[in-house]
Amino acid sequence: MSDPVSDPMSGPIAAEQVLALEGVVAGYGRAAPVLRGLSVTVRAGEVVCLVGPNGAGKSTALKVASGLLAPRSGRVMLAGRDVTGLTPQRLLALGLAHVLQGHSVFREMTVAENVRLGGYTVRDQARLDARIEVVKELFPVVAERWGSMAGLLSGGQQKQVEFARALMLEPSVVLLDEPSMGLDPRNTQVVFDQIDLMRRAGVAVLLVEQNARRALEMADVGCVLDLGRVHISGPARELAADPRLGRLYLGGQPAT
Amino acid sequence: MTLLLQGLALGVLTGGLYALLASGLSLYFGVMRVVMVAHPAFLFLAAYLTYTAHTAFGVDPFLALPVTVPLFFALGVAVQRLLVARLAPDNLAMMSVLLTFGLALTIEGLLGTFYTGSYRSVSMDYATRSLTVGGVHLPYDKIIAFSVAALTLAVLFAVLVKSRFGRALRATIQHREAARLVGIPTERVAGYGFGVGLATAAVGGAVLALITPFFPASHWVWIGKLMAVIVVGGLGSVVGAALAAVLLGVVEGVVLVTVDATWATMMFYVFLFLTLLVRPQGFFGGRLAHRF
Ligand SMILES: Nc1ncnc2c1ncn2[C@@H]1O[C@H](COP(=O)(O)OP(=O)(O)OP(=O)(O)O)[C@@H](O)[C@H]1O
Numbered sequence: 018m019s020d021p022v023s024d025p026m027s028g029p030i031a032a033e034q035v036l037a038l039e040g041v042v043a044g045y046g047r048a049a050p051v052l053r054g055l056s057v058t059v060r061a062g063e064v065v066c067l068v069g070p071n072g073a074g075k076s077t078a079l080k081v082a083s084g085l086l087a088p089r090s091g092r093v094m095l096a097g098r099d100v101t102g103l104t105p106q107r108l109l110a111l112g113l114a115h116v117l118q119g120h121s122v123f124r125e126m127t128v129a130e131n132v133r134l135g136g137y138t139v140r141d142q143a144r145l146d147a148r149i150e151v152v153k154e155l156f157p158v159v160a161e162r163w164g165s166m167a168g169l170l171s172g173g174q175q176k177q178v179e180f181a182r183a184l185m186l187e188p189s190v191v192l193l194d195e196p197s198m199g200l201d202p203r204n205t206q207v208v209f210d211q212i213d214l215m216r217r218a219g220v221a222v223l224l225v226e227q228n229a230r231r232a233l234e235m236a237d238v239g240c241v242l243d244l245g246r247v248h249i250s251g252p253a254r255e256l257a258a259d260p261r262l263g264r265l266y267l268g269g270q271p272a273t
Numbered sequence: 274m275t276l277l278l279q280g281l282a283l284g285v286l287t288g289g290l291y292a293l294l295a296s297g298l299s300l301y302f303g304v305m306r307v308v309m310v311a312h313p314a315f316l317f318l319a320a321y322l323t324y325t326a327h328t329a330f331g332v333d334p335f336l337a338l339p340v341t342v343p344l345f346f347a348l349g350v351a352v353q354r355l356l357v358a359r360l361a362p363d364n365l366a367m368m369s370v371l372l373t374f375g376l377a378l379t380i381e382g383l384l385g386t387f388y389t390g391s392y393r394s395v396s397m398d399y400a401t402r403s404l405t406v407g408g409v410h411l412p413y414d415k416i417i418a419f420s421v422a423a424l425t426l427a428v429l430f431a432v433l434v435k436s437r438f439g440r441a442l443r444a445t446i447q448h449r450e451a452a453r454l455v456g457i458p459t460e461r462v463a464g465y466g467f468g469v470g471l472a473t474a475a476v477g478g479a480v481l482a483l484i485t486p487f488f489p490a491s492h493w494v495w496i497g498k499l500m501a502v503i504v505v506g507g508l509g510s511v512v513g514a515a516l517a518a519v520l521l522g523v524v525e526g527v528v529l530v531t532v533d534a535t536w537a538t539m540m541f542y543v544f545l546f547l548t549l550l551v552r553p554q555g556f557f558g559g560r561l562a563h564r565f
């Protein structure tokens with residue numbers, strides 16, 4: 018966090034905004050909107066953490082950012098360009114990756130096929146082979162279980178396959194929806210270390226976590242989401258100590 | 274003993290054909306979660322086209338395939354894009370049954386108008402003889418049906434497993450959102466999946482034309498049998514359906530020679546009910562077979 022690029026408060030030379038949701042209103046089908054004017058900004062080399070109760074709209078916010086869900090109004094900006102309504106395929110090409118909440122491996126495919134599909138849009142086989150070596154090193158399980166059916170891996174192992182798949186194209190913006198869910202402490206650490214590595218590499222990370230204290234400890238900026246809007250946001254460490262966080266979200270325990 | 278062997282051999286041959294006829298149903302269910310009641314109607318549409326090609330132009334049933342297969346592929350893409358994709362997701366299963374039921378009736382009506390209600394058949398000299406091995410008679414038409422089915426399924430599997438399109442299709446079936454996130458145009462892929470399903474009907478129809486007489490309402494007999502096959506195999510599993518098809522074909526064949534035809538047909542429903550009671554997810558779906 019001493020790294021100047023990662024400090025959101027670094028004044029006039031603040032890093033460029035890589036991803037921004039601006040006044041996003043979004044929902045499913047004809048139902049009332051889930052997001053009601055949500056605004057979030059992520060800069061290069063910064064980890065922004067969204068916390069909030071179940072059903073607050075955290076996953077929905079990420080789906081809007083990755084193009085899975087088109088907003089009813091508001092804008093999505095990626096690297097200074099308006100990308101509202103673009104398909105996930107286009108956003109992927111612009112450097113965005115999204116790891117979904119829960120499990121999203123292709124269960125009846127091998128780990129190898131899963132990871133290779135991360136490079137589905139790229140025809141340059143040499144580049145993909147090189148990336149495969151990189152992600153295998155980042156996530157040893159991927160190398161160990163290369164030929165196994167992905168659906169037969171444990172939950173935590175599957176999660177690592179999903180990360181490997183998402184990192185195949187060296188994204189510059191990564192959306193992570195509860196990445197530590199179901200992971201043991203060691204693998205949780207691996208994931209958080211991985212996030213830290215990405216930040217150092219200048220990647221912008223938008224993180225959703227239920228493990229709020231832990232996530233806010235490592236994030237740069239925190240946002241508390243409720244009912245489709247950001248209620249409090251600020252430097253993550255200050256937010257972690259904010260008594261309002263406890264009241265709004267953590268069920269009234271005193272903040273530590 | 275010979276009788277049993279006879280039933281077994283015929284069962285395997287017919288089972289192979291069932292596998293081909295049901296593979297389309299598994300694909301539709303896999304890509305769109307729809308129950309395509311009109312699949313057998315399309316099978317007989319293909320059978321009638323084969324009949325026309327044969328009677329009007331003297332074309333061998335299998336030589337018409339280069340025309341009917343692409344035609345049916347295009348029809349399948351059109352059905353998915355113009356009809357199925359427009360159904361609301363909340364009541365897709367139910368509405369898809371109604372929609373495809375309507376399609377089946379429409380096709381049946383058209384066939385009745387153009388071909389009248391009388392029985393038609395395509396008979397080729399090469400299909401009328403039979404091979405005798407150790408007292409077991411294997412009619413050539415059944416052998417041809419089995420071989421064509423096996424070949425078509427082999428091509429289908431090769432496409433699903435090895436090709437870029439096949440990987441995209443399987444990814445779309447297994448996790449649609451994750452597939453979109455790796456850049457797969459899932460809507461287009463689902464349309465092509467439907468097209469491939471209907472393309473199998475073009476082949477299946479040509480085979481049916483060769484082995485059985487048919488009339489416009491023939492498809493109703495098949496929908497029940499084929500649904501039983503895909504439920505026993507595990508909905509949406511192409512491999513599961515193929516295994517279940519051979520199993521049911523053999524059971525049918527053996528019951529046919531040892532009991533009677535009524536019981537033989539009944540076995541499909543007996544297995545259907547047993548599956549729903551004991552293992553509703555199907556016997557070959559999930560871990561044993563790769564659900565495509
Ligand atoms: N595919 C969907 N179709 C319809 N409604 C949905 C869908 N996904 C989410 N919702 C609704 O949107 C609201 C917000 O859901 P969302 O998944 O964004 O919450 P979340 O903040 O991620 O919650 P959690 O902490 O439980 O993951 C919920 O009320 C939910 O019922």
Ligand SMILES: [Mg+2]
Pocket residue numbers: 075076077118194
């Ligand atoms: Mg969520």
